[in-house]
Amino acid sequence: MRLATWNVNSLRSRIGRVEAFLERHDIDVLALQETKAREDQLPLMGLQSLGYEVAAAGYHQWNGVAIISRVGLEDVQIGFEEMPGFGDPLTAEARAIGATCAGVRVWSLYVPNGRKVEDPHYAYKLDWLARLRAAALDWREGPTALVGDWNIAPLDEDVFDMAQFKTSTHVTPPERAAFQAFLDDGYVDVVRPHTPGPDVYTYWDYYRQRYERNRGLRIDFVLGSAPFASRVTGAFIDRDERAGTGASDHAPVVVDLAD
DNA sequence: ATGGTGGTCGCACCA
Numbered sequence: 237m238r239l240a241t242w243n244v245n246s247l248r249s250r251i252g253r254v255e256a257f258l259e260r261h262d263i264d265v266l267a268l269q270e271t272k273a274r275e276d277q278l279p280l281m282g283l284q285s286l287g288y289e290v291a292a293a294g295y296h297q298w299n300g301v302a303i304i305s306r307v308g309l310e311d312v313q314i315g316f317e318e319m320p321g322f323g324d325p326l327t328a329e330a331r332a333i334g335a336t337c338a339g340v341r342v343w344s345l346y347v348p349n350g351r352k353v354e355d356p357h358y359a360y361k362l363d364w365l366a367r368l369r370a371a372a373l374d375w376r377e378g379p380t381a382l383v384g385d386w387n388i389a390p391l392d393e394d395v396f397d398m399a400q401f402k403t404s405t406h407v408t409p410p411e412r413a414a415f416q417a418f419l420d421d422g423y424v425d426v427v428r429p430h431t432p433g434p435d436v437y438t439y440w441d442y443y444r445q446r447y448e449r450n451r452g453l454r455i456d457f458v459l460g461s462a463p464f465a466s467r468v469t470g471a472f473i474d475r476d477e478r479a480g481t482g483a484s485d486h487a488p489v490v491v492d493l494a495d
Numbered sequence: 496a497t498g499g500t501g502g503t504c505g506c507a508c509c510a
Contacts, residue, residue: 245498246499246500249498249499249500270510272500349509351510441496441497442498443497443498485497485498485510
């Protein structure tokens with residue numbers, strides 16, 4: 237089974253690239269983030285004609301997660317809808333959707349950005365991660381993958397220039413500790429062993445020619461439970477998908493799983 | 496600085 241995760245930054249504006257990506261890499265299951273599409277806006281026709289089922293949740297302008305699968309899509313569950321303390325019901329967002337695809341539990345995650353360290357969204361990000369961790373403890377026995385945009389660069393090597401992030405989110409010790417906690421619980425970064433060398437970025441900002449100059453971040457991850465990780469036979473970052481006009485600011489991450 | 500979205504076709508908000 238071939239599983240991928242991709243922050244598409246609008247499914248509607250990217251549908252052509254999404255379909256081309258699915259065909260180019262023969263993807264079985266694709267977890268999407270930042271779909272920016274209501275359920276009634278999802279361009280299902282193209283994906284369905286390619287043989288995929290779609291499950292989507294959570295939409296408020298920039299949010300929304302989805303899983304599309306051609307190997308079954310069962311027990312769909314939406315998680316982490318609340319954004320406590322933010323009052324406006326429009327900010328109640330679904331940042332996680334889970335589904336079982338061919339026996340593998342896949343969670344498409346869009347971890348809160350956090351904005352700035354002093355912003356309430358930063359505390360919300362850490363709280364959200366703590367709640368996800370608590371829930372994920374119970375998911376470790378089976379083959380489970382926590383995939384998506386974690387909005388955390390866990391290591392200095394995941395950042396093009398640490399000096400530029402001295403006062404930024406994504407690299408603070410509490411965020412990195414929150415990420416490390418999943419590893420401590422037995423989840424494994426299944427991609428890094430298959431992407432040797434320094435070219436590990438998954439995200440390049442749109443401006444300042446960050447992609448052309450390869451000044452990016454590694455913030456998109458596939459963390460697998462032990463039963464999942466033991467089945468991984470390969471992985472890669474499709475960095476070429478970031479090239480050209482009409483690209484998302486994130487590249488897809490692809491993982492191969494033995495049957 | 497760039498790009499997507501919404502609610503209007505210029506601009507605020509978000510990444």
